Amino acid sequence: MEKPSLEVAGIFHRHGEDYRQTHHLGPQQQKAMEDIEACRTAHLGGHVDSCTQEGCGYTAISYNSCRNRHCPKCQSLKQAKWLNERTERLLPTRYFHMVVTLPHEVIALALFNRKIVFNLLFESASRALLEFSLGYERLRAQVGFTAVLHTWDQDLNFHPHLHIVATGGGLSTDGSKWISATNGFLLPVRALSKIIRAKFAQALEKVYQEGRLKGNAPCLEGKAQFARFTRKLKRKKWVVYCKGLFHGSKKAYDYLSRYTHRVAISNHRLLSLDDHLVTFRARDNRNPGRHRSVTIHAQEFIRRFLLHILPPRFVKIRHFGLMAPCNAKTKLESARTLIINQGPAPGEVPPERTDISKESKTWQEMMEDLTGINPTLCPQCGKGMLVRFKLSSTQHSLSPPIWNSS
Numbered sequence: 001m002e003k004p005s006l007e008v009a010g011i012f013h014r015h016g017e018d019y020r021q022t023h024h025l026g027p028q029q030q031k032a033m034e035d036i037e038a039c040r041t042a043h044l045g046g047h048v049d050s051c052t053q054e055g056c057g058y059t060a061i062s063y064n065s066c067r068n069r070h071c072p073k074c075q076s077l078k079q080a081k082w083l084n085e086r087t088e089r090l091l092p093t094r095y096f097h098m099v100v101t102l103p104h105e106v107i108a109l110a111l112f113n114r115k116i117v118f119n120l121l122f123e124s125a126s127r128a129l130l131e132f133s134l135g136y137e138r139l140r141a142q143v144g145f146t147a148v149l150h151t152w153d154q155d156l157n158f159h160p161h162l163h164i165v166a167t168g169g170g171l172s173t174d175g176s177k178w179i180s181a182t183n184g185f186l187l188p189v190r191a192l193s194k195i196i197r198a199k200f201a202q203a204l205e206k207v208y209q210e211g212r213l214k215g216n217a218p219c220l221e222g223k224a225q226f227a228r229f230t231r232k233l234k235r236k237k238w239v240v241y242c243k244g245l246f247h248g249s250k251k252a253y254d255y256l257s258r259y260t261h262r263v264a265i266s267n268h269r270l271l272s273l274d275d276h277l278v279t280f281r282a283r284d285n286r287n288p289g290r291h292r293s294v295t296i297h298a299q300e301f302i303r304r305f306l307l308h309i310l311p312p313r314f315v316k317i318r319h320f321g322l323m324a325p326c327n328a329k330t331k332l333e334s335a336r337t338l339i340i341n342q343g344p345a346p347g348e349v350p351p352e353r354t355d356i357s358k359e360s361k362t363w364q365e366m367m368e369d370l371t372g373i374n375p376t377l378c379p380q381c382g383k384g385m386l387v388r389f390k391l392s393s394t395q396h397s398l399s400p401p402i403w404n405s406s
Contacts, residue, residue, distance in 0.1 A: 004267040015298040035066035046391040053384025079261040094168030095252035101161040101239040112215020115311040124199035126320045141170030141179040144322025154282040156304035165256040178338040193240035264308040
């Protein structure tokens with residue numbers, strides 16, 4: 001993929017200082033801005049790659065990444081590493097992709113209580129899915145799933161929702177057999193959404209009674225206001241739907257990995273920065289497969305981007321049921337054995353064979369998988385190997401401008 005002509009770092013470099021002067025930033029937001037601006041520049045140091053082939057003379061300078069999880073330039077290798085680590089836990093069965101969206105009415109409360117509300121979203125969705133799959137007459141099994149939190153929509157507005165990839169079936173309550181979800185159907189989402197709604201409202205009332213909710217949200221102005229808010233929330237239809245179907249292999253986690261390390265906006269979606277206006281590409285939900293352009297003021301762009309900086313040490317990727325860490329060596333392996341021994345259920349499409357490698361890939365191998373280029377081979381002569389040396393202080397002066405660095 002070609003280097004984008006405009007980066008989030010460039011917008012921060014040109015308009016970030018003005019934003020800092022006129023807005024109060026939390027420590028995490030301040031650090032994210034500083035890291036993104038400094039990413040892959042001389043400020044973080046770097047190294048020199050030199051070719052070992054005699055007569056080639058190839059030399060290239062590379063600067064270190066900031067490794068901030070909100071940086072658009074630092075996610076590809078992390079994504080590949082995560083996918084490599086999760087592959088060994090794949091089950092040779094079908095998978096479903098689900099989305100659970102936090103209602104718009106809770107947005108104001110979530111802005112002031114991010115960690116609490118995000119945790120409640122994870123807890124209510126996971127408990128509902130686990131309990132419903134065990135109690136649903138056509139399944140009655142313990143499923144496994146991974147949930148990932150996203151907090152944005154295509155326009156960078158605050159829009160918290162969970163992406164969930166769940167196994168198409170589960171382990172029976174006594175652990176003696178694998179029960180497959182039949183006819184491409186896992187659970188009725190309308191019933192599931194009602195359970196999630198009830199659990200979230202109940203948990204929210206509890207944290208309110210404990211005095212843990214803070215901020216200037218209208219629902220926190222008094223007990224009567226909060227009671228009205230919860231009554232309305234309990235009547236609200238939650239947007240929960242299930243889409244996509246993956247027949248075994250790496251496809252399930254390949255799909256989920258598109259969501260795991262995504263940040264609010266990638267550099268490749270940025271189109272232009274003219275004076276004080278930022279234009280970026282967004283998906284057109286009314287016309288699937290097509291895109292539209294969004295133009296907003298640079299200050300507004302920065303404000304929206306910073307809305308999605310997560311609380312410190314917040315875990316945005318979580319595993320439940322069979323995929324929970326405590327079940328990785330027990331129930332998950334039992335399920336794998338049962339699926340292989342039982343074979344596909346009547347009328348079910350046999351899952352693809354999953355070849356799982358227990359060997360961890362090096363970062364060079366993962367980079368080659370991502371780009372198709374061997375990072376240890378000289379790109380000039382194609383014969384020599386690249387030897388890496390730490391960048392000297394003299395070479396630091398060769399750094400390009402912060403916001404336009406590669």
